[in-house]
Amino acid sequence: MSEYRNLIEAACPGAVVEEFEGPGDEVTIEIAAERIREVCRFLKAEPAAFRQLSDVTCVDVLDGNGRGGRFRLAYQLFSMDSGDRLRLRVWADADQPEVDSVTQVWGTANWHEREVYDMFGVRFADHPDLSRILMPFDWEGHPLRRDYPIGGEEVKFSDAV
Amino acid sequence: MSSEQADVFALEAREAREAARREGRELAETERIVAQVEASTPQEAIARTRANEELSSEMAPGSRAPMIINLGPQHPSTHGVLRLITELDGETVRDIHPVIGYLHTGIEKQCENKTYWQGITLVTRMDYLSPFFNIHAYTQSVEKLLDLEVPARAQWLRVMISELNRITSHLVWLGTSGLELGAISIFFYAYRERDRALDLFEMISGERMNNRFFQVGGCADDMPPGFETLLREFVTEMPSRIDEYEGLLSQNPIWLERTRGVGSLPADQLIDLGITGPALRAAGVDLDLRKARPYSGYEHFDFSVPVGTNGDAYDRYLIRLREMRESVRIIEQCLDGMPEGPHISDNRKVVLPPRGELAGSMEALIHHFKLVTEGFSVPAGEAYCAVESPRGEMGCYVVADGGPKPVRVHMRDPSFVNLQGLRPMAKNAYLADLIVMIGSMDNVMGGVDR
Numbered sequence: 001m002s003e004y005r006n007l008i009e010a011a012c013p014g015a016v017v018e019e020f021e022g023p024g025d026e027v028t029i030e031i032a033a034e035r036i037r038e039v040c041r042f043l044k045a046e047p048a049a050f051r052q053l054s055d056v057t058c059v060d061v062l063d064g065n066g067r068g069g070r071f072r073l074a075y076q077l078f079s080m081d082s083g084d085r086l087r088l089r090v091w092a093d094a095d096q097p098e099v100d101s102v103t104q105v106w107g108t109a110n111w112h113e114r115e116v117y118d119m120f121g122v123r124f125a126d127h128p129d130l131s132r133i134l135m136p137f138d139w140e141g142h143p144l145r146r147d148y149p150i151g152g153e154e155v156k157f158s159d160a161v
Numbered sequence: 162m163s164s165e166q167a168d169v170f171a172l173e174a175r176e177a178r179e180a181a182r183r184e185g186r187e188l189a190e191t192e193r194i195v196a197q198v199e200a201s202t203p204q205e206a207i208a209r210t211r212a213n214e215e216l217s218s219e220m221a222p223g224s225r226a227p228m229i230i231n232l233g234p235q236h237p238s239t240h241g242v243l244r245l246i247t248e249l250d251g252e253t254v255r256d257i258h259p260v261i262g263y264l265h266t267g268i269e270k271q272c273e274n275k276t277y278w279q280g281i282t283l284v285t286r287m288d289y290l291s292p293f294f295n296i297h298a299y300t301q302s303v304e305k306l307l308d309l310e311v312p313a314r315a316q317w318l319r320v321m322i323s324e325l326n327r328i329t330s331h332l333v334w335l336g337t338s339g340l341e342l343g344a345i346s347i348f349f350y351a352y353r354e355r356d357r358a359l360d361l362f363e364m365i366s367g368e369r370m371n372n373r374f375f376q377v378g379g380c381a382d383d384m385p386p387g388f389e390t391l392l393r394e395f396v397t398e399m400p401s402r403i404d405e406y407e408g409l410l411s412q413n414p415i416w417l418e419r420t421r422g423v424g425s426l427p428a429d430q431l432i433d434l435g436i437t438g439p440a441l442r443a444a445g446v447d448l449d450l451r452k453a454r455p456y457s458g459y460e461h462f463d464f465s466v467p468v469g470t471n472g473d474a475y476d477r478y479l480i481r482l483r484e485m486r487e488s489v490r491i492i493e494q495c496l497d498g499m500p501e502g503p504h505i506s507d508n509r510k511v512v513l514p515p516r517g518e519l520a521g522s523m524e525a526l527i528h529h530f531k532l533v534t535e536g537f538s539v540p541a542g543e544a545y546c547a548v549e550s551p552r553g554e555m556g557c558y559v560v561a562d563g564g565p566k567p568v569r570v571h572m573r574d575p576s577f578v579n580l581q582g583l584r585p586m587a588k589n590a591y592l593a594d595l596i597v598m599i600g601s602m603d604n605v606m607g608g609v610d611r
Contacts, residue, residue, distance in 0.1 A: 026545070
């Protein structure tokens with residue numbers, strides 16, 4: 001068990017679901033989805049001091065986790081003092097994927113969460129500006145989902161050659 | 162104007178509204194702004210602004226309705242295709258709304274449909290000014306999943322080439338941001354040296370840009386004959402060249418006037434926004450992944466991390482110039498102490514056998530065939546590795562399921578994250594300074610949109 005798991009469990013009892021270690025020095029802590037903002041707020045402050053959120057992204061696990069979850073979100077935290085990295089994992093449902101936004105904790109999450117929404121269709125509650133970011137606003141579907149085909153989009157001017 | 166014309170102009174507005182209705186939600190902030198801009202013709206916008214001006218000529222500055230101007234996406238000073246919807250009050254920027262995605266090529270999606278070694282070719286093309294850093298982050302993540310040891314010589318080769326790439330990237334930044342402010346000469350000086358460095362890239366990897374030089378397990382090749390001499394000449398000459406750049410700009414009154422005090426944000430806010438690289442270090446935060454989490458043998462090198470004080474565009478300029486000097490020092494140390502040994506791992510399950518073995522060894526032939534057609538399998542798991550690119554933390558998150566293709570490749574590109582800092586920076590600044598800010602952040606749109 002990592003020190004951070006102990007810290008989280010002491011401050012937010014019941015929030016940690018599971019912990020995974022490896023490969024190498026990677027540590028992943030799975031958090032109950034409804035507790036993510038609380039845990040992030042705790043981890044940003046002392047004593048954990050993860051002042052920087054490096055990245056937020058998502059993986060579409062089509063088989064799911066067996067509990068109705070399909071979208072696996074990954075938050076990469078970075079502590080500037082110790083150089084430690086920690087990954088938080090949260091599952092979002094297959095039908096109505098929604099997770100609390102952490103933009104209120106780290107401002108940088110704003111665009112990362114917009115990208116996850118754009119690419120996977122996972123919605124973030126209380127996000128200040130949840131709109132598509134890389135795809136056009138009228139795009140249908142979410143391209144990085146595993147059931148979204150590659151090469152399915154129309155190629156403009158292809159008949160002109 | 163006929164209603165038909167209005168319809169054409171309102172297309173994007175209608176699309177945004179329809180998409181929101183389909184998903185059963187209200188328009189988000191950026192969507193509303195874009196819809197607002199698109200819903201009127203230029204003539205209408207001018208008429209509205211005139212009416213506002215007449216109404217509010219007596220009012221205090223700041224109380225008028227803003228004039229909304231579309232900056233980009235096709236604009237030379239946006240370093241690619243960045244669109245900024247700018248709310249102006251006279252010369253003052255009240256607010257900006259960045260709209261990105263014009264260079265989106267779906268690289269992350271394509272990586273899922275390619276084998277691991279094919280993915281390398283794709284990731285070089287994101288941030289086209291720092292291809293070696295993109296691959297470095299990617300190969301490190303895959304190597305971590307494979308638990309693959311990279312030979313010492315390969316690590317040093319990677320450091321050496323990465324630092325040379327840092328110099329070329331900073332030179333492009335220096336030349337183009339000089340151009341944007343009307344300093345034409347600096348462009349020729351910077352590109353003169355950049356071209357020599359690109360020649361060196363071509364010599365070692367066969368390509369001037371999008372170099373596919375780092376492989377999973379090491380580097381594609383060793384230094385070719387004569388490379389060391391040319392690189393040594395380059396790094397010996399480089400400090401005096403950097404002196405020339407400094408001579409052109411550091412005390413140049415126009416340059417000082419344009420860059421000093423422009424685009425600074427408090428360090429706490431920069432950290433909150435996730436900004437890394439020279440933009441963060443200029444504000445006095447000593448964060449460099451080469452020191453904070455040494456990778457690829459950076460702990461063996463003696464170099465310092467330049468840190469600024471004010472965090473303005475001028476400090477960023479100074480820091481990038483000092484970083485080039487430090488890169489020169491690192492390359493010199495690489496050349497002096499390059500360890501002997503192989504340039505790539507000898508794990509035949511992952512790395513292609515040497516060309517010479519193919520003619521004589523059946524086993525090598527089988528390995529080669531399997532690796533090229535099917536690729537190598539990576540044990541299930543996830544890994545995030547990051548390198549310090551010229552723009553900040555270049556991270557790569559790879560999820561593997563045990564097969565020869567990744568389940569997910571996500572690139573955390575520093576340009577994408579740093580661009581978020583532009584909005585708070587530009588608020589209440591002059592429009593002309595906005596161009597300086599875009600330039601000084603050194604965002605590469607290929608990396609932003611991926």
